[in-house]
Amino acid sequence: MMSRDKPRIAVAAGDPAGIGSEISIKAALDARVRDACDPVMVGDAGVIERHARACGMNIELRTIRRVADAVWARAAINVLDCGQPDLASLPFGTTSAASGRASLAFAAAAIKCALAGSVDAVVAAPQNETSIALAGIPFDGYPSFLARETGTDPNDVYLMLCLGGMRITHATLHQSVRQAIAMLTPDKVLGTIRATDRALRKLGIEAPRNVEGPFAADTMFHLRGFDAFVVMLHDHGHIAAKLLAPNATAALTIGTPILFSSVAHGSGHHIAGKGRADPAAMIAALLLLAKTPRQIELQATPA
């Protein structure tokens, strides 16, 4: 494989009716992001253009069919066109089956690029779960979607929230508390710890600190000197993260062959197309993945 100056990161545009296109464009133009990586947007080029216009962003979008055709010029954004039906006149801020299908199609196309090695990592803009449900697609978050799209056992895939220097892996995610408790066997907890350890090494921490605990979930985040926290339930980690950094949390899916992050906030229908969306979480996710050793090295690491 060709060696590259900078990692290439595919940015899946997310829900076409939400703020995904806007925060992806803003992040792709951010000077820190441009210094750290070469971003390429994956989405419906017509929709992305419509968002740019509505938000008053005067930018050059370069529509391409393959990542290999990208031109890495600072002023332009490469858009891998993944045109989807019924989006041409889709109103912003609304839910629809077409939007639900499209957001997952963009993510799937970006994941394909990563599996093929044409990009080093994927960041997905926010999806809208109501639209995905309207499309009749079973979806309970990116970890299980990633497992399906990459052919990984869903039991080996976990969500790690990253905010500032804090990382939080979740042993269970979108289950009822009753179901989650039934899943929390010693093997499951050990599997979560092992996946966390491997992910930390991939994130550049050579010797993650040995495991300690258990600690009570209400005070553990005050503990200092740990590389990551492993929590049992969705809300143990998500409440802390969203209070500490509501718009700057990256949600890394760990345990699959590719580097994938989403952002830990929603599709922002109430401000879609208004130019007011804050790209901080998208920028944080891109910088996090850009600093991570390349895909090629990742796959060479024993998993």
Ligand SMILES: [Zn+2]
């Ligand atoms: Zn959640």
